[in-house]
Amino acid sequence: MEIDKNNFFWMLPCMLHEAQKARFVAIDVEMSGISSAHGHAGHDNSIQDSYTKIKEAAEKYQVLQVGFTFCHYTEDRSEHIIRTFNCNVSPLFPRSPLSDGLARHLDRRFCVSARSYSFLQHNKFNLAHALDHGVHYLSREELRLAGQYCSSRDNNHEHVDPLKLDEESQRFYKYARRQIAGFVAECGTEFIITNPYGGKLNGLQLRLIHQIIREEYPTCTAKRIAAGSMTGGVSVSLLDEAIRHKNETRQQLDLEEVRRLSGLQILFEALSGGSFATRVSREWTYHSKKPPISLESWGKFNRTFDFQRCEAALKKSRPILVGHNLLQDLAFLFQTFFEPLPQNVDGFINKCHTLFPRIVDTKFMHTKDRHMMETDSTLQELHYHYGKQQFPAFRCDPRFNNGRAGAHNAGFDSMMTAVLYLKQAHTLFHTGKHINVIEETCYVATSPPDQDDKRSTNHGSSSATSWSDTSVNSLLDKEEIGTSGALQKWDVLVADESISKQISHITKDARDKSPKSDEPNSSHYHCYSAVLMPAETYSEKELHIIPPWTDAFWRTYGNKSSITGAGYISFS
Incomplete structure (x- = not known):
């Protein structure tokens, strides 16, 4: 479904509802330019140097389009339902006295690279349409500055200490x-x-x-x-x-306009477990006049949608974030919708993990353990390859389908990423690829001091392994490390013996019922002694399709990505 500034708030309750019930959300981003120098294979590029180049690109170029594909499993039909939204994004402000002032105050600047413009034009991307009709947004940082701007009658000056x-x-x-x-x-x-x-x-x-x-x-x-x-x-x-x-009334109206201008950031706030319910006025989400018959059902849904309940549910359990070659997309999304990128790669990794504690990079899954002489495969090629598999079954909801879209449309690419995630994860899981893999050395960020203190306080007394004193690389290479210690590093997991026994029992049943050809080794069904995110449950059927986040499978493939020519990074 195509989303622009005219129908964004009309479709926002629907997108939030999809996020609330989704097992995972696949994203894709189209930009006005990218980092052209990640480094080259064989060259000695540091992770920090490569990150700096990506950071400079994210600060210079503009997010033009974001695709979201939400996926959840239906028990009655034994299939995954896929719903896709393609959002054009515009850095421009609408014409109004407040917006004109904010445009001067925030002074956004962005560039378009000739190379990217040619690429987008070749793929029938209408840049002018995206800028003129794209969804507005304010990052967290811009939202703070805009609030200060509205609260001040002396808008031309910052605070003097x-x-x-x-x-x-x-x-x-x-x-x-x-x-x-x-x-x-x-x-x-x-x-x-x-x-x-x-x-x-x-x-x-x-x-x-x-x-x-x-x-x-x-x-x-x-x-x-x-x-x-x-x-x-x-x-x-x-x-x-x-x-x-009069001044108080003006200020309240200005603050309401700022909340509306935050636009697409509201959805990212929801996906990252943030607070958003009080920022949305219900009047924005339905037409004042009688809508067309085809949209009447949406109008009824919007009038009764509970933003507070949705916020509480997403704070408790947010979907897994999936992308293809995800690192650069994350940098652009962080810079655009959250705050300025940290100077240091460690700060970026830690902040991303706080926002999105569970991420999967489908390109990392594909390239892991492959040698450098193997042929590169594009997202489209991988989608075609895995699309030949009949299982897992999925269905694209036709109401959210744009039949005219193709590759390099962010929505279409996010849909291909979602299908690739389903098929690839299922294949790797049931062939036991993660059992005997050689663990690459992943770059692991140094935790902020407060996180180290918290870990040592919460876990240091009961575990023989101190997370603040032991590198993650050494832990990943040692199978004998206690699973409870490993899970404590995965911030989204909570120890609970009773439920872990239930999950282990369900997993064993799924293993026993599966065809023998799909069972290379029973050990790959091992689940850690912990539960999923609070309120997250798996049916017996779904558990056999893709392993839950507690499974050892995601220790190999979860929360990891790669930087070309520099190596692998861990977001854990």
Whole structure:
């Protein structure tokens, strides 16, 4: 289904509902340029150097399209249902007094590489249409700045820390605060602040006075005196009730417009387990006039959709994030919808794992343990290869299908990634590919100090292995390490012996019922002694198709990606 700025909020409840019930969501991103120098095979490129190049590309170029394919399993039909949404994305702001001000304040800039433009044009991507009709967004960082902008009547200036000023400036700041505080305490009608150093108030002095009024005395207003004997001073007076009410109303309307402008970020906030329910006004999600008959059912659904319940469910259990060659997509999504990318690759890895604790890169799954002389395969080629398999069965919901789309349309590519994930994971799992694989050395980020402290506090007393003192690489190479310790590293898992026995029992039943040809070794059905994300359950049928996240299979293929010419990284 094609999503643009005109129908985004109309379809938002549906997308959130799909996210809430999905086992996984496959994503794909189209950009106005990419990092052209990841490094080359055989060259000595560090992970940090390669990340820096990707970071520079994500800061320079623009996300133009994001595809989402949500997938869940239906027990009655024994098949996976796939629903795809293709969202054009625009960095432009709509025309309004607030948006015009935000456009100047945020001053977004992006480039289009000639190479990428030619590629997009060749694949029939309409750049002008995406910019003009794409869904709006504000990143977390931009949302914070926009909120400050709306809350301030002095929108042209950032906060000045008086403690960083020289002694004379700090003395003036204290003088102005005392003057204004005394005026408010006496309930006066008006008074004038003059320059204690003589002459007119200079630019910094005016800015400090307005900052004090703005941040500490919102019931007051300050105006510079331009004529008369007090020229160069500032007149401070109380706002009358009508003006105060008008300002408060304007501010509330501006904040509502900012929430609406955050657009596509709301969906990413949901997928990352963040808070979003209070940012959506129900009136945005249905037409004020009677919709066409074909859309009446959506209107009824939107009117009764419970955003708070959906938020609570996604905070408790969010879907696995799946992508093909995922690392660069994650960098662009982080920069566009969350916050500026960290300078250090460790910071990026840790923050991504916090947002998306379970990710799968289908390209990493395909290339793992293959030698460098093997032929490269595109997503389209892999999708065609695995598409020949009859099982696992899946069905694309025709209501969400765009029959005209093809490869390099983000929605279509996300659909191919979803199918590839299903078929490839099932094949690798049932052929036991993960049992005897040679573990590559994965780059593992250094955990932030607070996470190390938390791990040592929670697990250090009961485990012989200290996570803060032992490298993950050494742990991954040792089968004898206790599974409880391994799962503690996977932040999405929680120890629970009773439920783990239930999962192990179901897995054993699935193994016993499976054809012997699909059972190369019973050990690959081993499940760790832990449960899935809270509220996440697997039916007996589904458990046999793709292993749950607790299975040893995902120790080999989960939360890992690769950087060409630099090696592998672990997001765990």
